[in-house]
Amino acid sequence: ACGSTDDETADDQADQDTEQNDDASGDEATDEEGAASDFSLAMVTDEGGVDDRSFNQSAWEGIEAFGLDNGLERGTGFDYAQSDNAADFLPNFNNLVNQGYQLIFGVGYQLANAVEQVAAQNPEGHFSIIDEVVEGDNIASVTFAEEQGSFLVGVAAALKSESQNIGFVGGVTSPLIKRFEVGFVAGAKSVNPDINVQIQYAESFADEGLGRSIANNMYSSGADVIYHASGATGLGVFTEARNRVENNPDAGVWVIGVDRDQYEQGQQGDMNVTLTSMVKRVDVAVQEVAALAMAGNFPGGEHLILGIEDEAIGIAETNTDAYTEEIKAAVAEWQEKLLSGEVVAPQTDDELEAFVEGL
Amino acid sequence: MMDNKKLNIIIPIFSVFLGFLVGAIVMLAFGYNPIEGYSALFQGAFGSMYNIGETIRRSIPLVLSGLAIAFAFRSGLFNIGAEGQVFVGWFAAVWVGVTFDLPAIIHIPFAILAAAFAGAVWAFVPGILKATRGVHEVVVTIMMNYIALHTTNYLIRTLLSDGGSQSGRIANSASLATPGLQEMFGYSQIHWGFIVSIIFAVFVWFFLEKTTYGYELRAVGFNPHAAKYSGMSVKRNIVLAMVISGALAGIGGAMEGIGTFGYMYTHGAFTNLGFDGIAVALLGANTAPGVVLAAFLFGALKVGALSMPPLSGVPSELVEIVIAMIIFFVAASYMIRLLIMRFKKEEN
Amino acid sequence: MQFIDQFIAMMPMVLFYSAPLIFTALGGVFSERSGVVNIGLEGLMVIGAFSGIVFNIFTADIFGAFTPWLSLLVGAVAAGIFSLMHAVAAVSFRANQVVSGVAINMLAVGLGVFLTREIFGRGQTDSITQPFYTRSVPILSDIPVIGDMFFSGAYYTTYIAIIVAVLGWYVLYKTAFGLRLRAVGEHPMAADTNGINVTRMRYIAVILSGVLAGLGGATYALTISLSFAGSTISGQGFMALAAVIFGKWHPLGALGAAFFFGFAQSLSVVGANFEFLANVPGFYLTIAPYVLTVLALAGLIGRADAPKANGDPYIKGSR
Amino acid sequence: MENYVIEMLNIRKEFPGIVANNNINLQVKNGEIHALLGENGAGKSTLMNVLFGLYQPEKGEIRVRGEKVKITDPNVANRLGIGMVHQHFMLVEPFTVAQNIILGSEPTKGGGFVDIKKAEKEIKELSDRYGLSVDPSAKVRDISVGMQQRAEILKTLYRGAEVIILDEPTAVLTPQEILELISIMRNLTKEGISIILITHKLKEIMEVCDRVTVIRKGEGIDTVNVKDTNVDDLAALMVGRQVNFKTEKTPANPKDPILTINNLQVKDSRQAMMVKGLNLDVRAGEIVGIAGIDGNGQSELIEAITGLRKSEAGEIKLNSKTITNLSPRKVTESGVAHIPQDRHKFGLVLDYPIAENIVLQTYYQKPFSKNKILSFKSIYKHAEKLIEDFDVRTPSPRTKARALSGGNQQKAIIAREVDRSPDLLIAAQPTRGLDVGAIETIHRRLIEERDKGRAVLLISFELDEVMNVSDRIAVMFDGQIVAEVKPEETNEQELGLLMAGSSKEKARQKAGDNK
Ligand SMILES: Nc1ncnc2c1ncn2[C@@H]1O[C@H](COP(=O)(O)OP(=O)(O)OP(=O)(O)O)[C@@H](O)[C@H]1O
C-alpha cells in the first residue's frame, strides 16, 4: 500500500537518474540482471517516517527510483526501515545489515550516532549519512548547502515583500536549522540591507498550533512573507496564511515552503499562498551515492556537500502567479553569483554578521 | 470462589491472549495474514540473540519508569510526570558522563545518582505543592513534563554542545554498554542496565513490602486520615513518595543516557517512556515483579513491531492496538472474572 | 500604546488556541463530575481529529462549504462512540479508570495511524480543502477595542465552545439532569437509593465527554492542522485534563483555565513584541506557559477537591 | 385475615460464603412501629435492603398491602410507598437539604430547569406537618447529624412513603434528638404511616414499638408484642443467652491527675472557635465521661489532645508535662491512646490485614521492626495474641479489616489501644452501632483499664453509657465544661438540661420539679 503518490516527481527523478547513471556507468547495471541483483540498498528513516511528505519521503523516492531503474526488487534489492523512536535507529540498521543490504542510508542528522556505531561494527558494509558528517572509512556523509537555497528564497522574499518586513519560523534550534535562517537573512539583506526579518523558533517540529500562533503574530506585526523550516509546525504557518487570504483576497501574505515543493499546502480556492519553496533534493543525493557505490566507487570517508551546482538544492517555481518573471530573473542572477563564487552564502551567525557588514 | 492469588496471575495472561486475539481480528479484517504478522513479531522480538538483546534493552527503561509510577500509585499518587523525570535524569547522567573523568566503578554510580537526584528534584515540586498547598499532582506533573522537555533541549544546546542538537559522547568509564556483552547479543544495543533495573525492582519490592517506610507509604495511600491518626506524617510521605518515584524515573532516563545512547539529543517531542510506564505499572498490578514482566512484554512487542512491516507488510501500529487492548482487558478484568466464574458454574 | 495594541492583537490567538481545549476540558468535567476519571481525553481528541479530517477529505466535493460543520459533527459522533469503550470498562466492568484511559489513548493513536495507512497509503492524510476560516462577526466587530479583541478574526467554533461551556454550567447546576449527574459523582449509593440509575448516568456522562473531546479534536484539526497524522494531537488532551483540575471541575472554571493556557501560550509567542520582554531569551518564553500554570496553581488556586466518588467504580451494596 | 401492609415471607439472601437471611418472615401491620432486633451481622440491614430493592432475594415472596410484588430497584420500592433511611446516611454532602430531598424526583420547569423554589415550599409544608424542622437551603455538610436524619426522613415522605424503614436511626443521635425522633415517629404513625425500626437499644423498643421481630444469625427467631415482653427477655432472645445490663464496677479510686487541661481554645477547619477556654482534669484510676450534644466542641477537644489539630491557646499536660501542639506521634509516645469516633475514617486502614492494623502506631518499634525492617513474624504473633485476648472474630489475622463486622473492627481497635498500656485512654463513642453483647464487652474493658490505674476519658452522646460507665461526668456545652456531676447524684433529665445549656441550679431545680 505504500509508495509515492506523486507520479510527476517520480518521473522527474527517473530522468535525472538516467543522466547520472550515464557518467556512473549505470547502463551496465541495467542491462545485466545478474549485476543488478547483486547490489542492494536500503534506508533507515528518522522519526518522521518514510511518508512524511518531506525529507524521508524524498529519500525513499530516490531509492525506489534507483531500484526500479536497476531492476531491483523491493524487499530484497531495496527497502526501508521505519523508526518510530530514536531508540529504533540502531536496531533498524542492524536488521538491514543482517538482511544483507550493501548500502544503507541513514536519513537525518539524528541518525549520525547510529551510523557511526553500525559502521564501526560492520567494516565490510557501506553506509551513508544524510544531513550530518560522520567520520569513517565506510561512511559517505552527504550534506546540503541549505544556506544557498535559503539565500535564494531570501532574495525572492525581499523582492516580493511590500512591507519590507519578512519572517522566519524555525523548528528546533540547531546548527542545521541555523543554516536555513542565516542563508535566508543574508539573501534578503542582499536585496535590501534595511529589510526587517522577524525570527522565531517553535522548539518543536510537530506543533501546528504554535506554528499558527507564530505566523499570526508575524503577519500581524507587518510581515508579509514567511519562510519556515519547521516540519509539521510549518503546516500552521500555511493555515494562517490561507486563512488570511480567505478573509481578504488582497491580504498579500506569502509562505515559503521547505525541503520539497509545498505548493499543495498553499492552495486556497483559486489562490495559492506558497510563493516558492526551498527544495532539497535528497532523492538526487541518494541516487548519486548509490550510483557511485554500484560502480564500485563508493565515496567512503568522504563528505559530499551538495548544492545548487549539483541540482540538489533548488527553488520551486510552481506558483507562476506569485513568483513573477522579475523575481525569477533576479533570483537567477543571484544564483549565478553563488555558482561563480562571487557571493558565498553564510552558514553561521558570525559569518552572517561579516556578510552583512560587507554589503 | 477462586482465590485471588490465582486470579491475579490468570487475568493478565488472559488479557494478553485477548489482546492478541483482537490484533488478529484486525489483521484479518484488513486482509493481512495474522499468522505471518505474529510470526514476524515473534521473529523481531526473539528471532536471534540480537533481537533478544534488543528486547531486553528496550525493556530496561520501561522497568524503571513502570516502577516509578507503581511506587507513586501505591502511595495514592498519580505521577504522570515520569516522562519529564526521564528527561532530566537522562540529561543529568549524560552531563556527569561527559563532564567528569573518573574510574568506572565511581563514574557509573555517580551518573546514576545524578539522574536519580534530577528526577527527584523534578518530582519534588509536585510533591511539595500537593503536600503543602493541596495542589493536584496531575496538573503539576503535566506542566513539569513540558518544562523538562524544553529545559533539557536548551541545556543540550548551551551546556553540552555549542548550539548543537546533540551532546558529546559520554566517557567510556560512564558507559553501561560494553562491547563484550553487545557482541554476545549479536551487536545489539543491550547494556548492563538490565542489572540496574532488576536491582531497583528488588529495592522497590523490599522497600514497599518489608520496611517501615513502605508500610507508612502504603498506609497513606490507602487512608491518609488513619495514617495521620496513627502518627505518620502524611505530608512527608507524599513528598517522599514523589521524590522516590521521580528518582526511579530519572534512573530510567539514565539507562538511555549512559546505556542505550551514550549521549543525549534535543527532542522534538516526548519519548513516551514515561507514558508507557503508566501502562507497564498498571499491567504489572503496581507490584515490582509484575512491572518487570510487563516491561519485558512491552519491550518485546515494541522491538518485534519493527519487523512486522518488512517481514509481513503489517503496519507496526498494529502492535499499538494490541498493547492498548491488553491494557484495556486488564482494566476491565472484572469481565474476565465474570467469564471465569460462569465457566466454573457450568462445570459444576 | 504599544502594550495595549499588542494585547489586543493577541486576543484572537488566545481564542483560537483555547477552543479545542475548552471543548475537551468540558468533556472531562462531565465525565469526572459523574465519578469517572477520564485521562483518555487525548485519545478521544485523536479520534475526533482523525474522523473529522477523513470525512472532510472524502466529502468536500459533495458538501462544499458545509463540509467543516459536518466534519465537526462526525468527529464528535465518532469519538462519542469510541468513548463507549471507556464507559463499558469503567462503569460496567469496574475497571481502574486510569488504566482504561491509558488504553483509550494508546488505542486511538494506534488505530488512527493504522487506518490512515490503510486509507491513504501513508502515515498522514492530505490537507483538507474545506477547513474553517476565521471570520469577523458582523456588527460586533465594529465595537471599538472589544470588537478587535473578541469579534474579529476568530473562529465561530470558539464562540460555540464558549456557549457550550455556559450551557454546560447551566446543565450541571440548574437542571435535574445535572443534579443527578453530580450526585452520582459525589455519592453514587445515595443517588442509587434515590432511584437514579447510576450506570446510565455514568454512561451518558462518559459518552458526552467523548462527544465533547471529539469536538475538541475535530476543532483542532479543522482550524489548525488541517490534516491528520499521529502527532497531530500531541498533548492537548493532557492540557485539557489539566484545565479540568485547574478549573476545579467546574465548566466555567475549565473555560477560564483553557483561556489561561491559551493566554500563556500566546504570550510566549508574542512576548518578544513587548518591550519589557524583548530581551528575555526565547527559552524562558517557551517554558513560560507551563511555569505560569504551576505558579498560578501554587499561589492562587491551591486545593481543589475532586468529586468525592471520582475514580471509584460503583458496586451496588458495597460500603 | 390481618391487615398487613408489608409481608416478607421465607426470604433467603446469600452472599458468597454466607447466608445472611435464611427463611425469614416479617409482617408489618398498618400504622404500627415494628422493631427488628438482632446482633451485629444478624442480617437486619440485609433484609431491609431486600425490601427496598437494593438486593434481590434468592427465595421468598414479598407482599405489599396483600399484593405480591417484585421489588427490582429502589424506584419500585418508592412507587410502592416504601422509603428507607439507611444506617449510613445517603446524603450528598455538598448539596443542600432541598437538593438532597428532591434528588431523583425533581420538580422542573421548562428546559429541565429545577424549580428549587417550589421544592423548598413543598419541603416546608411537609416538615411543618410532621414536625421535622430542617433548613432546606443549608448544605448538608454544614448541618447537625440530627438535621441530616430529619432530611432523610423528609426524603422518604417527599416521595410519598407509607412505610418507612429506619436502620439504626438513634445510633448517631443525642438524647434530645432521640426524644425528638420518637415524637416524630409517633406523629408519623398518627398520619397512618408504618415504621420498621432497627435498633440495638432495647429501651427504645419498649418505649415506642408495638411489635418486635428478632433475628439471630440470619434466622428469624420470633415476633412478639412489646407489651407482652421485657428488656431481659428480648436480649435473651436476641443473643441466645442471658445478658447482664448493669455494668458491674467497684467505686473508683482516683489518684494523681494524669491529664490536665487549662483554658484550651481550639478552632475547627472553618476557623470557628469550637473549644472556648476549656478546663478539665482526669486522674489515674477514674473514668471521666464527657456528656454533651454533638457539635459542642467534643471532636475538636479530642483532636487537640491527640495532636491531630492545633490549639490556639491554653495548655494540655500529661503527667504534668506539656503536650500542647505536639505531633500525634509524640502524643502517642507520651502515653495517650485513642479510640476514634469514626472507626472507618481514622481507626483503620481498611485495606490492611487486621494484623497490620494492630501495629498501626507501633510498627516502627521493636520487636515489630528492626532497623526500619518489618518483622512480620512478631507482628503476626502479636496480632494472634490480641485477637485471642480480645475475642476479635476474624477468620485469620491476614483478613483485611474491611471484611470484619463493625463490632469486631471496634474490638480490634480497642485491643490495639488498650494493649499499649497508655496512661490516658480516650474513648470516643466506643460502642456506636454495636449490639448489646459487644457493648458489654467493651464497657468491661474500659473499667478494667481504670482498675489498672489508667485515666480514661470517655466521650459519648449516649447518656446511658455515660451514666453507667463514668465515675465522674463533665458536661460540655458550647466549648466549655459547664458542670461536673457524679453519676449517682444525677439523672438523665438533669443531664439533658445541662447539656442544653441550663445552669446547674436551674437544671437541678427543673429536674427535681418534674420528679
Ligand atoms: N454486600 C455483602 N457482601 C457480603 N456479605 C454481606 C454483605 N452484606 C452483608 N453481608 C453479610 O451478611 C450478614 C448480615 O449482614 P447485615 O448487614 O444484614 O447485618 P446487620 O444485622 O444489619 O448488622 P448490624 O447490626 O451490624 O447492622 C453479615 O454476616 C455480613 O457479613
Ligand SMILES: Nc1ncnc2c1ncn2[C@@H]1O[C@H](COP(=O)(O)OP(=O)(O)OP(=O)(O)O)[C@@H](O)[C@H]1O
Ligand atoms: N461488601 C461487603 N463484603 C463483605 N461483608 C460486608 C460487605 N458489606 C457489608 N458487609 C458485612 O455486613 C455486616 C454488617 O454491615 P453493616 O453495614 O450493618 O455494618 P456494621 O457492622 O453495623 O458496622 P458499622 O455500623 O460500624 O458500619 C458486617 O459484618 C460486614 O462484614
Ligand SMILES: [Mg+2]
Ligand atoms: Mg446493619
Ligand SMILES: [Mg+2]
Ligand atoms: Mg451497624
